[in-house]
Ligand SMILES: C=CC1=C(C)c2cc3[nH]c(cc4nc(cc5[nH]c(cc1n2)c(C)c5CCC(=O)O)C(CCC(=O)O)=C4C)c(C)c3C=C
């Protein structure tokens with residue numbers, strides 16, 4: 001159990017909102033990548049291979065080499081303020097807090113945590129609880145639920161609660177892959193880009209992949225990604241030939257969700273497609289997977305295969321309509337928690353009812 005403040009009668013209870021993102025290394029170096037990758041790839045939600053098989057692979061083949069390779073990629077996209085994923089998550093947190101302050105009579109405390117690395121879910125939840133948050137709404141920053149992203153974030157929340165004697169009440173948001181505000185923000189982002197740079201022959205929606213086996217075992221992620229893609233395409237009035245949903249970031253040799261983004265880009269390049277635009281709706285913040293794998297690597301694959309123009313459309317990041325959607329999702333899930341306390345009259349009536357029930361015995 002973690003140490004906790006003494007309970008004090010009459011302490012006003014606060015409400016908190018905790019945004020959770022995946023996590024990122026502290027620096028673009030092999031030294032910082034090693035513990036990050038070790039923690040990430042030791043999670044049973046992420047790697048479902050039995051430990052006696054996975055452990056030698058992780059320690060013998062991945063951890064000796066991947067930290068250096070990944071660090072070189074992170075170095076290409078690192079911002080002066082730090083890792084893009086963290087920078088955008090911090091900005092979104094501050095903007096959401098600001099927006100809730102101007103949209104609610106009593107604004108909640110807003111914090112963010114990372115499922116891997118820092119600030120950890122356990123530390124931030126403890127801090128919020130110690131500051132008096134007795135009710136916490138958890139919003140993972142993954143619009144499409146997957147066991148390896150949202151599921152793992154929820155595990156971290158419940159593991160932290162397990163260590164608390166005086167737990168806060170918890171509400172969780174599972175997903176918002178078809179939230180009208182999220183779809184409109186994605187479509188608006190693409191439309192704004194096209195108004196400035198012209199439009200492509202084909203739009204690719206690239207989502208982070210997961211092992212194909214997880215779909216067979218009941219993970220709904222694949223369906224949610226397709227629904228997001230379809231709704232955004234409808235909002236943009238695209239025909240089915242004008243867009244495609246693909247999956248990126250395959251890890252290891254097992255089959256992942258198909259079609260693979262890299263293969264699709266190569267095929268489109270070989271077919272001498274004039275212009276491809278690509279957007280990553282499953283990431284609300286730009287990060288390694290979008291800025292390096294899609295914007296840099298993807299362009300290389302497409303153009304080297306024979307394609308002409310390649311445009312990467314940035315994530316929602318700090319767009320106003322996305323922050324408004326996050327505000328709507330938060331407010332909808334705070335209903336009942338930040339309503340005014342029941343009046344003395346209502347409390348008196350409840351007391352009388354309780355007395356009447358007691359008197360019946
Ligand atoms: C959008 C949701 C994500 C899902 C689902 C997801 C599943 C998943 N990821 C890996 C392996 C790696 N992912 C890595 C980076 C990474 N992954 C996500 C999101 C999802 N992953 C993000 C936002 C990031 C970028 C973090 C950043 O710092 O910018 C990495 C680390 C980088 C690297 O070395 O390539 C790995 C490894 C698996 C195996 C998996 C599902 C089973």
Ligand SMILES: [Fe+2]
Pocket residue numbers: 208249
């Ligand atoms: Fe990932």
Ligand SMILES: [Fe+2]
Pocket residue numbers: 249288289293
């Ligand atoms: Fe990747």
